Amino acid sequence: MGHNLNFNEHTGKYSFFSVQQKAWHGLGQIVTDYPTSEEAIKHAGLDYEVIKSPLFTQSRAMTVGNAGELIEGTDTPVPNYFANIRTDSNAVLGVVGKDYHIVQNKDAFAFFDAIVGGGEGILYETAGALGNGERIFITAKLPGYIRVGKGEDVTEKYIFLTTSHDGSGSITAAFTPIRVVCQNTVNAALRNMSNVVRIKHTAGAKQRLEDAHKVMGLANIMSEQLEGIFNEWATVRITDNEVKKLIQLVLCPNKETYDLLKKGAEDELSTVFKNTVDDAFGYAMMSDTQQMDTTRGTLYGAYNAVTGYYQNVRNYKDSEAKLQSIVMGGTAQGKAQKAFELCSSFAKEGSGILLMN
Template sequence: MTNYSNNIVKPKVWHILGTSIAKNATSAEAMIQAGLDFEVMKRPNLHILPSGNNIISDNSFYTFRTDTEAILGDKIGKDYEVIQNTEAFSFFDSIVGGNGGIRYETAGALGYGETIFITAKLPDYIKVGRNDLIDQYLFLTSTHDGLGSITIAFTPVRIWCSNTLNAALNNCSNCIKIRHTASAAEKLKSAHKMLGISDQLSIELEAIFNRWARVRITDPQVKRLIQLAMIPNKETYEKLKTGKDEELSSHYNNMVSSVFDYAMTADSQQESSVKGTLFGTYNAVTGYYQNVRNYRDDESKFKSIMYGTGQDRAQTAFNLCTEFAKNGGSALMLN
């Protein structure tokens, strides 16, 4: 068993790739401070034929940065509209500047700038138990590769260990998406809508996490819930379902063991609201992706935790914990 009690808590995932923003900055100022004040243009793809003739496409385009000429996307549809970085986030200034305590904290980019992001910290906390506090953020991202939308997500972060606890409730998504063809009015409306959604999520999550902090769970049940949360494919599911644990891959077993060890020994798991509780089990999965798992690079870690495998596993763990709180150990049985 690995002992994580002396591990240094790693920084919030967006601090790895982002730049801290000066207090009271607008989104445009944040873009400048983070080096994101570049222009993006869209041009038609050129097809060079064996005959030497060049054909300019009328339905296939690429996007590039005008400062570095880095290609950001080369399979862009004709209906895709480039939205500049400052434009993409300027609509959010109206609620950040108009609500005391909300401020931009970090901004950054992935790759050559095909994806950019900015975070806004909300003033209030989610409080679990007596002194376990969870920060609340709005995470905004936009893309220039034609593969995504402008997205605003509500992202809680447990202060003690920087775990991102971003999960969607059954009755309410934790994010909204804005099309790259959207009008300014639609974007502004969506920003205010997200602020309302975050208020609702904050209230609901505080109630859920505090309930989970009172639900006791045995060590074998913790191990089982982790096994189910970390299932990578249908084959693994079937082996667990039929009790063929001896046929599970060593990679999967090692991953489950790492999450379980973190659940049992990490300093952040020893708080009264966490140790031996359902809330602690959920934190073990999110904490593994934040503080334990090894990644190819920082960008891979960012993608995994914010909208990749790490987020998917956290959502699965959230759903399993929800069922366990309702039905106890029967929620961990595979039918």
């Protein structure tokens, strides 16, 4: 897989750090202890600032001097547009409008510190910059766990944040639980409660970023509710055939495929779709993490079959594509949400929600 990590020519290091785990593509810094926010910024090479600089264009008109020489045209300011410039390298990160408000990297870490008060309990696990430093990302572990069964099946609670300095997208902070035994990202939005906060880069962005921890305080509420739901699912039995049907419904790419599934015409399904389902079903049946008391033959195991497939089986063109798919609202996150909704219905209504015969 390729990478797009920023390489800082001043330090000779890639802008990325992780705690104890192998760094991205073997690049970046591995640290043994969880750092403070100030240490994390330096480990990740994010200790730079961004400024808005007036944007100019050079006139194509040429004038002739007294001696007959050609003189280049003058610089003409571009009204209401600015270049975002990284101050340590003078790299241009993007072009933005007059209302765009820069959220400095240190402010992103301040957001995390504010969640639990003064940074106590926040564990910074990874952070880095992509491209020329126009996009940064941070993952931090929150105190406590989501425990399923007798406590041996543990899910850790994370918040993932990404922001950009190039004018694209919004500041995004997502509550992202990760099941420890298989590193599955358990992204599920409860009814009337999103696990994502998005903040626009406008004049009030910095203030809203500081206030976002109030919204992300819902992480505790979501954790409690998810723990209850997952423990319930761990007691709901589901047959292997029902697991496969659920996987088919979740991975169904279009209405045509859905109609074929509904009428039981599996012979007419595309080879690509059948192979994808077989890969996910194989993971559901054979992965060691699917043989635990909490997952073997249970609805909780069926849900983890989908999240585990996208995390541990499916191929992605590069690490950024995987990150986008699993954490930043891409395909895997959408499929996990669909699986969550189907499992919720199954728990209440039984196999009748699996429309195939």
